[in-house]
Amino acid sequence: MRRADLAAAALLAGLTTIVFVLLYGPLMVPILSSFFAVSHGTVDWSQPTLSAYAALTGNESVLAALWTTLVVGACAVALSVAIGTGLALYYASPMAKGREFLQFLLFLPFLMPPIITGLALLIFFREIAFERSLVTIVIGHTVFVLALVYRTILTRLQSLSASLVEASYDLGASGWQTFRLVLLPNLSSAMAGAAILAFALSFDETMITLLVTGTQSTLPVRLWAMMRLGFTPDINALVALILFFTTALCLGAVRFLMPASALAGTEQG
Template sequence: MRLADRAAPALLVTLTAFVFILLYGPLLVPIVSSFFSVSHGMVDWSQPTTSAYADLTRNESVLSALWTTLIVGAGAVVLSVALGTGLALYYASPNARGRQFLQFIIFLPFLMPPIITGLALLIFFRQVEFERSLLTIIIGHTVFVLALVYRTILTRLQSLSGSLVEASYDLGASGWQTFRLVLLPNLSSAMVGAAILAFALSFDETMITLLVTGTQSTLPVRLWAMMRLGFTPDINALVALVLLFTTVLCLIAVRYLMPASAVAGSDDN
């Protein structure tokens, strides 16, 4: 019995380490490779170099795609946070009608396969004769990430005490003043966390972008096109920087989405 008690934790640790290596081990390959030169398909491990990062600054096609991705992500975040906040406030209001249908419409594009969402948007844009452009990509990404933003803000809104709003109205505040001075400060952390997660999703989205894009390509679409010809060494540097950037974003998002009591407890420790 004692042997089994000792073997169980060791087996659990081994299994956990195996899963971590299986999931995150491949991510280390481009990061490590970005600091070594590649010649004739062989990596030169003899001398580290940052030449790949210097080459990345001169790769105009990749940098242009990255800039487009940032613009799309920023636009999708602004629209989704504005719409998600408004829809969450409507859903939480006592006089709201069609709540279940509202949630069905919001969550449907997020739960459906991206290719279906992208095709639906493509058909819609063609029917209304809306030319595909950077704007259509932003609209497509907004439709996709809206459910995440809406649910995050609604969860925080429902956790607030209704007496806050009632007290604000009793003191003579208008609806706008109640939102600006009472609700917005309490929702700000959830809005920031939702915005970061929405940006991360938008940054990675490929299938919807392929179907609604015009002449401009986002970074995932550009990398997908490069797969047929092979990646240059500077792409390893790009992957390393993107991984670092997304990791920092996720840590910030977790910080903002954690309950206030948990944050206070960690600060005390």
């Protein structure tokens, strides 16, 4: 290899290292400090302890917000996967009408700034006299993540051979049997991957939640409120657990969304 190539490779490696340090370096501070004692805002690196994790189990307000976040995420995922799958099947149907307008309606809330989507939902709920509650949060999150779920499932659906459905109908299967026995097994991995990505987006959503929430707060909203007074050491433990959880979600999404041929090649390598 020539010296110029070696220099270019070294330069790219150095830039990559700098980018990774800038992106993930700040995340390591609360993670590392969660394993050490904190006194008067100063981390005592000589005293490793799990007291922050023990204190987290007793922080009822944060745990309640976390539970609300999980409930909202699970409901939003279930609704978005069900609705997104139905809309993807409709779009792929040769008899579908207004498909492009349908896609425009689906992608508009996702592409607009979250504050615009949240304000639109807030005005809508006020006009119909629908009281803000956990239900309105679920609706807001479902509207936000639906486009991602729909597109992920539609992409997998369009990659399937049309002969699969034709053969199913030729053998006498009904529409429901074709969906349950032919389409659903082929779409299951895309649905699972879309559900993981949708849950990750729902877990992190703050602006829409702030505008449509009632008396119950999700974890991002709770942390937003705590910023005024400062975070307690147990929040460092919470950050570490959430980072581990979201990393596992991302790896799971990659596992479900990556083509089987690519996974086979990775395992062989």
